[in-house]
C-alpha cells in the first residue's frame with residue numbers, strides 16, 4: 001500500500017498563531033487540494049494527523065473541526081480524489097496524552113487502521129513536532145516550507161529529513177516516480 005501521512009495546518013491549509021478556529025478561517029494553501037487529489041488518483045492513500053489543542057483550549061468545538069474536514073474531503077472529491085483517514089489530537093500540552101505530536105500516537109492509529117507498518121512512510125509536516133513524531137516511528141520526515149516550515153527551517157534539524165517548497169512539490173515528486 002502506498003500510504004502518505006500529512007499534517008494539516010501549515011501543510012494543507014494556511015495556519016495561524018491564533019489557531020484555525022472556524023470554517024471561514026480554514027483556507028487551503030494554493031495547490032494543496034490538487035496535490036492530495038493527484039496523489040489519490042495515482043494510487044496513494046492520503047491520511048492526516050493533526051494536533052488540535054484549540055479544542056482543549058475552548059477555541060472551537062468538535063463540530064467545527066468536523067465541518068472543516070468535511071469541506072476538505074468535498075474539495076478533494078471535486079478534484080476527483082479521495083482523502084483517507086483524518087486523525088486529530090484534541091488535547092492540550094499538559095494533558096499527557098499519547099496522541100499529541102511530537103508523540104507518535106496518531107501515526108500508530110493510522111498504521112493500525114490500514115494494517116501497515118510505518119517504516120519509511122512519508123509524514124509531511126511544517127513543525128519540529130511533526131519531524132520528531134515521524135522519526136519516533138521510523139517514518140520518513142518531510143518538511144514543507146509553508147505554514148511554520150520557514151520557522152522550522154531556522155532551527156537545528158534532525159538528519160535525514162526531506163525538504164520541499166510545499167505539498168504540491170511533494171505530490172510532483174511522488175507522482176513523477178509512478
Ligand SMILES: O=P(O)(O)OC[C@@H](O)[C@H]1O[C@@H](OP(=O)(O)O)[C@@H](O)[C@@H](O)[C@@H]1O
Nearest residue numbers: 007008009016017019020050051052053
Ligand atoms: O499543524 P497541525 O498539527 O495540523 O495543527 C496545529 C494547530 O493545532 C495549532 O497548533 C498550535 O500549537 P499548540 O497546540 O498550541 O502547541 C499552534 O501552533 C497554532 O498556531 C496551530 O494552529
Ligand SMILES: [Mg+2]
Nearest residue numbers: 007009010126
Ligand atoms: Mg502544522
Ligand SMILES: [Zn+2]
Nearest residue numbers: 089091097099
Ligand atoms: Zn492527544
